[in-house]
Amino acid sequence: MRTSLWSRAAGIASSFMGLSLLAAIPAGAQFRMCPESPQAGDFTVDVLANRADDLLDEPMHLDFDKTAPGGPDVYFIERAGKVRRIRTATHRVETLGSVNTRATSEIGLLGIALDPEFASNRRLFLYYSSPADSNFMRLSRFTLAGDSLDPKSEKVLLRVPYPGEWYTGGPLLFAPDGNLFVAIGYGMGVGAAAGGKVSADTRDLRGKILRIRPTEAGGYSIPAGNLFPEDRYPSGPGARTRPEIYAMGVKNPFSLGYDPRTSRVAWADMGPDGTIYKPDEQNLASAPGNFGYPYFLGENKPLEAGLGQDPAHPKADWAGNAGLAELPSAQPASLALAQNAPITGSIFRVSALSPGQSSLPTGYDGLWFTTDFNTGRIDTLSLTTEGKVKGSGTFLSNYKLDGPTDLRIGPEGALYVVAYAGWFASTAKTAIVRVRLKDPCVGTTAVAAPRPRALPKGLRVRMSAAGLLAAPGVEDARMRDVTGKVRDGYREVR
Numbered sequence: 206m207r208t209s210l211w212s213r214a215a216g217i218a219s220s221f222m223g224l225s226l227l228a229a230i231p232a233g234a235q236f237r238m239c240p241e242s243p244q245a246g247d248f249t250v251d252v253l254a255n256r257a258d259d260l261l262d263e264p265m266h267l268d269f270d271k272t273a274p275g276g277p278d279v280y281f282i283e284r285a286g287k288v289r290r291i292r293t294a295t296h297r298v299e300t301l302g303s304v305n306t307r308a309t310s311e312i313g314l315l316g317i318a319l320d321p322e323f324a325s326n327r328r329l330f331l332y333y334s335s336p337a338d339s340n341f342m343r344l345s346r347f348t349l350a351g352d353s354l355d356p357k358s359e360k361v362l363l364r365v366p367y368p369g370e371w372y373t374g375g376p377l378l379f380a381p382d383g384n385l386f387v388a389i390g391y392g393m394g395v396g397a398a399a400g401g402k403v404s405a406d407t408r409d410l411r412g413k414i415l416r417i418r419p420t421e422a423g424g425y426s427i428p429a430g431n432l433f434p435e436d437r438y439p440s441g442p443g444a445r446t447r448p449e450i451y452a453m454g455v456k457n458p459f460s461l462g463y464d465p466r467t468s469r470v471a472w473a474d475m476g477p478d479g480t481i482y483k484p485d486e487q488n489l490a491s492a493p494g495n496f497g498y499p500y501f502l503g504e505n506k507p508l509e510a511g512l513g514q515d516p517a518h519p520k521a522d523w524a525g526n527a528g529l530a531e532l533p534s535a536q537p538a539s540l541a542l543a544q545n546a547p548i549t550g551s552i553f554r555v556s557a558l559s560p561g562q563s564s565l566p567t568g569y570d571g572l573w574f575t576t577d578f579n580t581g582r583i584d585t586l587s588l589t590t591e592g593k594v595k596g597s598g599t600f601l602s603n604y605k606l607d608g609p610t611d612l613r614i615g616p617e618g619a620l621y622v623v624a625y626a627g628w629f630a631s632t633a634k635t636a637i638v639r640v641r642l643k644d645p646c647v648g649t650t651a652v653a654a655p656r657p658r659a660l661p662k663g664l665r666v667r668m669s670a671a672g673l674l675a676a677p678g679v680e681d682a683r684m685r686d687v688t689g690k691v692r693d694g695y696r697e698v699r
Contacts, residue, residue, distance in 0.1 A: 302354025315375025360423030
């Protein structure tokens, strides 16, 4: 069985001649092994929703219901307030309802995340600006009643003072452990002098990545492992820190990603400013920290506000600071980029996929997928075990996206992209697309027991473990015989 060969799975997935494939494939199902060196022709781009047919209007971010029959179903938001769903099995696009939002400048409905128990509790979380809550952004929980968003179900978890309407951030992401990441931009005009210093204010939630745990009652608790733990930094009136903060010193974190194997969180920081140094950033953090802004960017190089500052001992040196005067050491970016508009995705991990099949080649395991609003190119970053970027490549070099604002890896391993394709308005190219292998490749979920079968005498079979998809938590996907010896070659039935 070569990696490019299609077969019938009956009997083959169980055993040949005492060889046990690490797979559990239903009898009669078709399958193939994942290609070792995928080419552009191995992939297809499915348009799940577009402007012409579905009247998309500034789509921003998306999330998945991985339990949907024939799914995953895609839930997405539009900046003017609509919450919508794509029935992936049928490509049917539905509007579930809307929130009353103030969509001016860069604010509006900006973030969505489905509750980890969405299949049973039908709850989702939205980050948006409400006309009833002037100069604030809300993080709220809503519940679906049937297939409709129930406005009366709103539980406001968090109100973030937000007098500005630019550099908003806004994406949401649930980690597998149930903690919710909330990415918030500094929310003012361009430059540190116009308000960017709030990113270095440990008492202000702007310019931060928050990490909280929603509660059943509609509030939230603080998980262990944030930047300012309450046993060291008391909270409450007069406190100089906020326990919700996981990362500070960020600018405009417009997208979030995650590594399900290492629990590292990723974000892209877009919108360079200053005159002496203008990088954008991709960040992948394995621990809470200060990422430098407005004093340092990129490889800890100073901006105007950081001249004379030491990145190992930065100080909040302005009169309006309500937080700590001495700040945590500044962390360099995982990747400093030329001035563009980066969007992060997640790290592709075979072990995190739904059992059975992968919609991307398993050889991509461990790659960090990213894109850029301006160039539309999808890139991959390879990482060291410590999470440092060691190399880069281009995915589907012949394909460009139109103004992507979100890049997510679905539970089955396909790439889902929001192509905003406009500037404060949608265009004919606005779409939500899925990128996947034309033919999903086989995944492994169990070790099949050897079972004798009647096979033609003289049959030669090529058995290879190349491209096998490891089961969750399984690192070794080689093929072994019943004695445990690794086997990968021709074997003749006599």
